[in-house]
Amino acid sequence: MGNTILEIRHLSKSFGSHEVLRDIDFTVQKGDVTSIIGASGSGKSTLLRCINLLETPTSGEILYHGENVASRGVNAAAYRSHVGMVFQSFNLFNNMTVLENCMAGQVKVLKKSKAEARAHAMEYLEKVGMAPYINAKPRQISGGQKQRVAIARALAMDPEVLLFDEPTSALDPEMVGEVLSVMQALAQEGMTMLVVTHEMAFARDVSSHVVYMNQGVICEQGTPEQVFGDPQRQETRDFLSRFRSN
Amino acid sequence: MEQFVKLGQDMALLWSNYAGNFFDGSGYLGGIRNTLILALVATVIGCVIGLVCGILNTIPYTKNDPPLKRFVLKLIRIVVRIYVEVFRGTPMVLQAVFIYYGLPYFTGNAVQWPSVWAASILVVSVNTGAYMAESVRGGIISIDPGQTEGAKAIGMTHVQTMLSVILPQALRNIMPQIGNNFIINVKDTSVMFIITFTEFFAFHRYLVGVNNMYFPSAAIEMVGYLTMTLAASLILRFMEKRMDGSDSYELVQADQLTMAAGTYSHPDRGTPFDEHSKEHREKTRQMLKHGRMRGER
Numbered sequence: 001m002g003n004t005i006l007e008i009r010h011l012s013k014s015f016g017s018h019e020v021l022r023d024i025d026f027t028v029q030k031g032d033v034t035s036i037i038g039a040s041g042s043g044k045s046t047l048l049r050c051i052n053l054l055e056t057p058t059s060g061e062i063l064y065h066g067e068n069v070a071s072r073g074v075n076a077a078a079y080r081s082h083v084g085m086v087f088q089s090f091n092l093f094n095n096m097t098v099l100e101n102c103m104a105g106q107v108k109v110l111k112k113s114k115a116e117a118r119a120h121a122m123e124y125l126e127k128v129g130m131a132p133y134i135n136a137k138p139r140q141i142s143g144g145q146k147q148r149v150a151i152a153r154a155l156a157m158d159p160e161v162l163l164f165d166e167p168t169s170a171l172d173p174e175m176v177g178e179v180l181s182v183m184q185a186l187a188q189e190g191m192t193m194l195v196v197t198h199e200m201a202f203a204r205d206v207s208s209h210v211v212y213m214n215q216g217v218i219c220e221q222g223t224p225e226q227v228f229g230d231p232q233r234q235e236t237r238d239f240l241s242r243f244r245s246n
Numbered sequence: 247m248e249q250f251v252k253l254g255q256d257m258a259l260l261w262s263n264y265a266g267n268f269f270d271g272s273g274y275l276g277g278i279r280n281t282l283i284l285a286l287v288a289t290v291i292g293c294v295i296g297l298v299c300g301i302l303n304t305i306p307y308t309k310n311d312p313p314l315k316r317f318v319l320k321l322i323r324i325v326v327r328i329y330v331e332v333f334r335g336t337p338m339v340l341q342a343v344f345i346y347y348g349l350p351y352f353t354g355n356a357v358q359w360p361s362v363w364a365a366s367i368l369v370v371s372v373n374t375g376a377y378m379a380e381s382v383r384g385g386i387i388s389i390d391p392g393q394t395e396g397a398k399a400i401g402m403t404h405v406q407t408m409l410s411v412i413l414p415q416a417l418r419n420i421m422p423q424i425g426n427n428f429i430i431n432v433k434d435t436s437v438m439f440i441i442t443f444t445e446f447f448a449f450h451r452y453l454v455g456v457n458n459m460y461f462p463s464a465a466i467e468m469v470g471y472l473t474m475t476l477a478a479s480l481i482l483r484f485m486e487k488r489m490d491g492s493d494s495y496e497l498v499q500a501d502q503l504t505m506a507a508g509t510y511s512h513p514d515r516g517t518p519f520d521e522h523s524k525e526h527r528e529k530t531r532q533m534l535k536h537g538r539m540r541g542e543r
Contacts, residue, residue, distance in 0.1 A: 054395055056308050073312070081401025091396030093267075104410055105400035137491070157400050233260040 011060035035203035038213035084154030099134035144175030256462035277446035285431035286371035296378020333376035339437035385416035425482035
């Protein structure tokens, strides 16, 4: 059990009377690359945002190393610094350069020295291939480049698990590749990742677990071979067939 | 035409006799000095008040927070709301009288204002603060909430998020508002004559009381105020440009991941779904030619 990072138990979330998530249960082990797939509006993003406490779950538990972070009085900021998040719309800080974006969290939250933060940030910017652009402002680089910076920014915090919320959905088709290849490299290095995605090829080839969500519940989960190769539920088959048509 | 010549002569006469000294606070120039100092100090203090109110007003709270925190935050919002409505909704000239004479009245003349400067700065600052509070709130909510989420996601607290991410951008967005307020203050400090503050307009009132040259003096005042506000506009524009920073940046080296056409790698590479594969190109060609793929029904 020492390898379990996150354990989600009976998680539910409603917006008003609209129930978005119902009784979600799953665990994230160290080194897992879990893809969450499903149609738009099935609650994938809400689930991810609940895990990062950007949304407050209506009920249920989120156990981070056995401690329930969804309860009252938990220091959400401290927890979030261990759980990185990459957003669909990048959410870079527009008033900072690429390098400053990757240093801000280290300096302000982890209280590292500037030199240390800079060296660490450069390491990850190098990894995502954005080292040449350290002096650029977010408005000066392309969407794919922004997302790579956002990944480096999250990595620079040395998170235990990295959440991706549809990281390629806001990108032009020719930029999807550059972001996916960075994510693939991360997965191969053993980074624990939780990815909400519409990229079925990524879910099938890169992830170790696939979770299929439908209308706020986990409909089916398992290895990619199980879910893609031999889906048990009719909903899953219907969903996947839409991606096979090409 | 004669009138203009006469006006010119009168203005020159007034100016040569009463131009005064910018540094010792006498004459027209002294009035200009007092006006500028009051407007500048009050705008700066007003902006600080506005920033504090704006930040306090936008502290988020959720249902999971302890009831005490929620109560305090709600109370703060109500207090700020009342402050803004009261000082935005009453004339500044009245506020000046109210505060200047209110303090001795309530303390039975035990406490007097140390100087008319202190009272004037307080009134104009508090007034500016009320307007700025709303501008700052607008500036903060105009920054896309994604950036707040981005900052939270790397573990920043609300104060850290505000200070390092949101406020620098909000401040840039409300620069035109700050400029507006400064220019309004340059002009509206003229009502401070009511509590005997000797700024630019007060000197005019004093002078025409002595020599009855109402119109030439007013003309000098017009030119004087317009010069101050135009200079302020220019300086503010310059500051805005400075805040925007340079539009260019230097590449430190070449980027290896951004593709030159056709050289990038992606998961579909080598499969028939790769847009650059022979199969895919053939498929596209066929579709263009026949309207659909060969063999597809």
